[in-house]
Amino acid sequence: MTVEGKPLPVVRRRRGLKVTRGYRVFQAVNAVVLTVVVIVTLYPFVNVVARSFSQEAYIRAGQVNLVPRGFNLSTYKLVMADDMFWANYRNTVFYTVVATAVAIVLTTCYAYVLSKKQLRGRSALVGIAVFTMFFSGGLIPNYILVTSLGLKNSVWAIALPNAISVFNLLVMKAFFESMPVELEEAAAVDGLDTYRILWRIVLPLSKAMIATMVLFYAVAFWNSWFSAFLYMDQSDLFPVTVYLRNLIAGATGAGSVGAADADLQTAANIQAVTIVLTVVPILLVYPFVQRYFVSGVMLGAVKG
């Protein structure tokens, strides 16, 4: 965050302009503004970590900001000793894996089909998907549908209704379209049928894209809570996001986290600990995956 001291020579070269006084002032202001942006973005994270290691009394007194006060790990032990927390954590992992797998298979199949320009009826197939971005059945019909299909209290209530994200579909379609046609034509000449071309030629070349898609979907499913909140009645089926939601809502929602915990639920550092534990996996992978996300989104954009 040592923004100010950054080299000027580079600046001089940019756009071949000599650095005017006004521009230098602007650079300084810019550095300050962006430093503020960084601080504002990171502060809530630091704060929640600080709270999670603090003693409740200091939090209540409003004395915890950047550094933990009354350092203790007892809340972590408390939360981690809660069987429900771990059950819900496992649910999150399970739901994420199943839903992502379903989503990847369906999205890949459809994106591949849509990428074939010579396919008759392709524009209709694209239209079917794209229209749903702008118009949807809405909450109530969806709720009735999932309920009448008997998907309540099963992973399918989460996986199936969200199996294809049209945005991801379009990104993937753009990727397949950018692959050289000659490869597949050569494979076809060698006698491979469409399935084998997809399986043996296209997919092995699309590992990076598929990895990106896995990330897109996995993060979305890991973070999702509303489907589970709507369609799961039993607290042992909740994902950890719903566990957290019930903590912050004082367990007033569908289902209850158990009356014995009632007085714990309002405790500020139990919340903080739960937040930290829920975010940790994302923060751990973030530095590695962020780049993929960005390039994935850009891929979709540049294609235009």
Next chain:
Amino acid sequence: MSVPGTLDPPRSTAEAGPPAPPRPPVVRAKRLTWRRALRRDWQLYSLALLPLLFFAVFRYLPMIGNVIAFRKFQPGGNPLGEYWVGLRYVEMFLSDSTFWNVFTNTLVLGVLTLVVCFPLPIVLALLFNELSSRRLKRFVQSVSYLPHFLSVVIIAAMVMQLLSVDGTVNQLVRAFGGEPIPFLQQPEWFRTIYVSSEAWQTVGWGTILYLAALTTIDSDLYEAARIDGASRWRQTWHVTLPGIRPTMVTLLILNIGTFMAVGFEKILLLYNPLTYPTGDVISTYLFRMGVLSNSFSYAAAIGLFEAVIGLTLVLTANLIARRAVGTSLW
């Protein structure tokens, strides 16, 4: 807010057209009948079957399911309702004072979100772009994307902690000699809280597409502008901004399309009966009516109304954009 970066899909639809592109692949351009297409590409079509089933069941069936807005629905009964009641539910919500309250709230929150959260990524992208150190630029960007990866539940929990009576914000208030404010219990604060947390979460991620667009601007244009004596500010105004205009317009249209569906999940997590006067929006109201109070038909009527407005907004925005600046989603 919409997912940033939803390209412009249907354009490819247009260029694909039915078969017969007249130019290069002359050989293949022979009329492709459905029968021949099916015989040749049946394997491709077969790959589309499951996804099509998904769209049919989970996207289009619910659209049809909206008929319960005009039919009497009973939980456990026929999913499409028992008998026709005409516009009864529409009339019901049009004469419902709560509906008009949530309608207003939706508009206000939608407009505020659009006004604040649409331009911020543009400004931030321009600022990023002026950073001279690549390392620093990458660092600031990475940090700014971070909130995008969090669950809305986490965001809500963090907001509540920061704004609680013992939270950081109230410590600042106290430090300046004020009385602690119970932000989350006061309706007059809800809009500020919602919009600023939305900005916090989306602004960094929103810059990605603009940064991508910035890299595609031809550097000759800057040179030409410089030769014409344009200052840096003028270059930004006359070269950079026009260069990212298509991206701006595309994202604006998409934002306008999601305007009515303002952050349903986050509002559901953040509001409470005390903040209903400003926080309750159409989607949260219909959630309470439908799922919590079992007035499915009534809620479906409201939902349909909301969806139709959303669709109309997108279509209109798209049309205007195409006429006015020549950029559009389709």
